Amino acid sequence: MTQMSGLMKGKRGLIMGIANNRSIAYGIAKALADQGAEIALTYQNDALKKRVAPLAEELGAYVAGHCDVGNDESVDAIFDHLSEKWGRIDFFVHAVAYSNKAELTGRYIHTSRDNFLSTMDISVYSFTSVAARAQRLMSEGGSMLTLTYYGAEKVMPHYNVMGVAKAALEASVRYLAVDLGNQKIRVNAISAGPIKTLAASGIGDFRYILKWNEYNSPLKRTVTTDEVGQSALYLLSDMSKGVTGEVHHVDSGYHTVGMKAVDAPDISVVKDE
Numbered sequence: 001m002t003q004m005s006g007l008m009k010g011k012r013g014l015i016m017g018i019a020n021n022r023s024i025a026y027g028i029a030k031a032l033a034d035q036g037a038e039i040a041l042t043y044q045n046d047a048l049k050k051r052v053a054p055l056a057e058e059l060g061a062y063v064a065g066h067c068d069v070g071n072d073e074s075v076d077a078i079f080d081h082l083s084e085k086w087g088r089i090d091f092f093v094h095a096v097a098y099s100n101k102a103e104l105t106g107r108y109i110h111t112s113r114d115n116f117l118s119t120m121d122i123s124v125y126s127f128t129s130v131a132a133r134a135q136r137l138m139s140e141g142g143s144m145l146t147l148t149y150y151g152a153e154k155v156m157p158h159y160n161v162m163g164v165a166k167a168a169l170e171a172s173v174r175y176l177a178v179d180l181g182n183q184k185i186r187v188n189a190i191s192a193g194p195i196k197t198l199a200a201s202g203i204g205d206f207r208y209i210l211k212w213n214e215y216n217s218p219l220k221r222t223v224t225t226d227e228v229g230q231s232a233l234y235l236l237s238d239m240s241k242g243v244t245g246e247v248h249h250v251d252s253g254y255h256t257v258g259m260k261a262v263d264a265p266d267i268s269v270v271k272d273e
């Protein structure tokens with residue numbers, strides 16, 4: 001645990017996307033709570049409620065309620081609740097994505113219309129729709145953060161429609177940064193390297209992707225949710241007051257390399273267990 005220095009003292013905000021203690025959102029919540037932030041969490045459904053409740057207790061966070069980002073009424077209910085409880089918020093974290101697992105393998109060309117639209121709705125539009133509500137409570141400015149992946153910039157095997165969605169999400173960050181800049185609200189993304197989470201386990205050959213990153217990134221390892229949390233702390237605190245519209249890579253430097261490292265072993269596909 002980081003030594004508390006109170007970087008987030010007096011700041012309140014909403015974090016969406018904790019499913020369990022392996023979630024990137026949990027790593028972010030931990031880093032913010034350690035620095036004195038007051039945090040509200042949501043859970044997607046009843047199955048996740050019982051996982052989120054003990055984590056909220058551990059973090060000293062409060063559970064604002066159920067929120068399915070595909071349902072405007074449930075998003076509105078969260079913001080009515082926050083408006084009543086706090087009146088104002090300073091930050092918002094969007095760590096939400098979904099696509100049908102059956103289409104996160106094989107070729108992109110086979111993406112169905114239904115899954116294309118629902119992936120864009122849950123993984124892209126939801127950031128804009130929640131940001132529109134969050135900005136109303138950011139009366140003294142604020143910071144918004146979403147999570148993306150290198151598959152937005154370059155083709156990654158099996159990432160398929162999610163890569164297209166992340167490209168649109170990164171474009172949304174830039175448009176929202178301009179829309180909200182004059183309200184002193186900053187909008188950024190972290191492009192995280194691969195981490196074994198619930199969502200990631202839906203991506204084909206994920207263990208192979210992890211190994212490949214480990215062998216070929218400049219730091220010769222993958223990243224942790226704690227490390228993403230520390231970078232999120234920078235982007236959500238006043239430490240990054242002059243930063244907006246940015247996609248910040250927290251990936252052991254993987255995005256800088258163009259080819260297999262000379263000392264990396266040739267690896268065959270390691271199948272998920």
Ligand SMILES: NC(=O)c1ccc[n+]([C@@H]2O[C@H](COP(=O)([O-])OP(=O)(O)OC[C@H]3O[C@@H](n4cnc5c(N)ncnc54)[C@H](O)[C@@H]3O)[C@@H](O)[C@H]2O)c1
Binds near residue numbers: 194
């Ligand atoms: N794990 C990785 O390798 C990796 C790398 C880069 C970016 N990301 C991104 O990080 C974010 C968080 O994912 P994670 O890897 O921590 O996995 P995770 O499974 O822990 O989190 C995904 C979250 O999305 C939520 N969600 C899905 N559909 C929802 C809906 N309709 N309404 C509300 N919530 C919904 C789930 O409840 C879950 O909490 C995602 O945007 C993901 O694409 C992950």
